Amino acid sequence: MDHAGRAARFAIIAIVMTVLVTLSGTAAARTLVLDLELLDTSGEAASPDHAERLKRVSEELRRGLNDKGYDVMDAATAARFKPQGIEIRSCNGCENDIARAAGADLVVFGVVHKISSLILSILLVVEDVASDRAVTTARIDIRGDNDASWSRGIGWLVEHRLAQHAPAAR
Numbered sequence: 184m185d186h187a188g189r190a191a192r193f194a195i196i197a198i199v200m201t202v203l204v205t206l207s208g209t210a211a212a213r214t215l216v217l218d219l220e221l222l223d224t225s226g227e228a229a230s231p232d233h234a235e236r237l238k239r240v241s242e243e244l245r246r247g248l249n250d251k252g253y254d255v256m257d258a259a260t261a262a263r264f265k266p267q268g269i270e271i272r273s274c275n276g277c278e279n280d281i282a283r284a285a286g287a288d289l290v291v292f293g294v295v296h297k298i299s300s301l302i303l304s305i306l307l308v309v310e311d312v313a314s315d316r317a318v319t320t321a322r323i324d325i326r327g328d329n330d331a332s333w334s335r336g337i338g339w340l341v342e343h344r345l346a347q348h349a350p351a352a353r
Contacts, residue, residue: 212254212350214253214290214350215256215291216245216258216291217261217265217291217292218262220292220293221295222297223297224297225299242258245258248349251342256287272292278290279310288311288312288313289311289350290309290312291309295333300328302324302326304324305325305336305337307321307340307344319345319348321344
């Protein structure tokens with residue numbers, strides 16, 4: 184085989200390998216996003232708005248992560264596999280068992296910590312289910328116990344902290 188033939192053959196092999204690596208690298212990991220939880224240490228009376236607000240921002244988190252390259256499983260899947268009454272923040276790693284049972288590669292969970300009506304923080308964790316290790320954690324302090332501040336906080340975390348860790352971005 185002459186030099187030109189070898190070069191052409193090498194080029195074809197290189198192209199095929201590049202395509203295979205690219206395709207394998209863009210396969211999105213199935214991501215289970217568990218509903219956010221509220222940790223209220225404010226000492227204030229419980230707000231009936233919190234349960235609905237937690238559901239809404241959890242869904243905003245799912246949509247935002249899906250838009251950024253995570254292959255997010257639907258909320259019904261998360262609800263079906265998470266036992267009622269379990270607090271993920273204190274279950275000693277049960278989030279990975281739940282995600283494994285659901286067939287997920289990544290699990291995302293978090294907590295909104297209400298310190299007062301003015302001061303709150305949101306903490307999100309992305310874990311790799313196979314290794315039981317955190318891919319990343321993200322936290323933001325927000326001001327105001329209302330729909331707008333919670334939504335802005337989730338949006339900021341997705342855009343500025345979690346998007347760079349999307350499976351397609353890694």
